[in-house]
Structures are given as structure tokens and as C-alpha cells.
Amino acid sequence: MPKRVPELGFYYHYKHDPSVVNDHAYEVIGIGFHTEDNAKPGEEHFLIYRPLYNQSVYTASKELGIACFDNRPLEMWMEEVTKEGKTFPRFQKITDPEIITQLEKIRGEMY
Template sequence: MVKPGIYQHFKGGRYQVLGSAVHSENDEVMVVYFPLYGDQAWFVRPLEMFLEQVEYEGKWVPRFEWVCDAE
């Protein structure tokens, strides 16, 4: 599972993670989150993808990095 709170995306945006959910058809763990900018629509992303490292500007960095607890 993923810790709820504020995360920074590797491209700069901040997101609030509400928690985890389980896909009803295949039991895949999903992360439920929304951006702290724009229309703040809710999103889900597979936990494995949320936590993975991505190559950005020649370096391997976390896709999302935990920043702090949500207020």
C-alpha cells in the first residue's frame, strides 16, 4: 500500500494521495490521488507504476516522491 499525503511528480506537479484501492476484477492495487492544481479530478494508477523509477533528463528518479502529510 502507499502512504497518504502530498507527493511531487517528477515533472513538477504536486498531488494528494488519498490511499489505495483494489481493482474489483483482478485484485491489482491502485493508488487514488488528485492534483493540487487545475480541476482536481480524481485519478487512479497501478501501485507498481506509481512507485516505479522513470528516466528523466538522463537520470533515474521516482515517478512520485513523498513530500509531507496532507493538512
């Protein structure tokens, strides 16, 4: 069982450009469990999420007519990254109510 899991909600990837509200914005859907017993350590659990901008998985959903999601090893989602000497979370939960409202509207239009 995973020791830490993110809350459901909206997140920004560390590459987010604040001038565009939905740039590198994602919605966490849930946790996926690897179905095989021989999964590599650290790859037994996946974070299931979807983009809130026009990204390949969004396009695939439209073309296939079925919900498609991104998934990433949970440990990778939860880790910190270092860029230009600064360390910060790979994904940061969005807590600003105004931004959440805007992202909910975008989600409704996309999905």
C-alpha cells in the same frame, strides 16, 4: 495484497516545477482494489489521488458535484523513471513542513 504502498500525504510528480508550489502536486487518498478476477498482473491495485492544481479531474469534480479522483496502477506510482540519463522516483513524498502547510491551504481552497 500489495507489497509496498506509499504513505498518505502530499507528493510531487517528477515533472514538478519548483517555482510553483502546487505544480504537479498531489494528495494520496488511498489504495483501490480491482474488483475483477481477470485483472492483468500489476493492475490489481491502484493508487487513488487528487491534484492540487487545476487539472481535468478537479474540473470534473466541480462540474459533476461529486468527488472525482485520479487513479494509477500502484506499481506505476511506485516505479522509478529515467530522464536525460538520471533515474528518480516517479512521485516523491513532500516532507518540508512549510510546503505541506501551503498545500494544505490550497487543498482547503480547492476541495
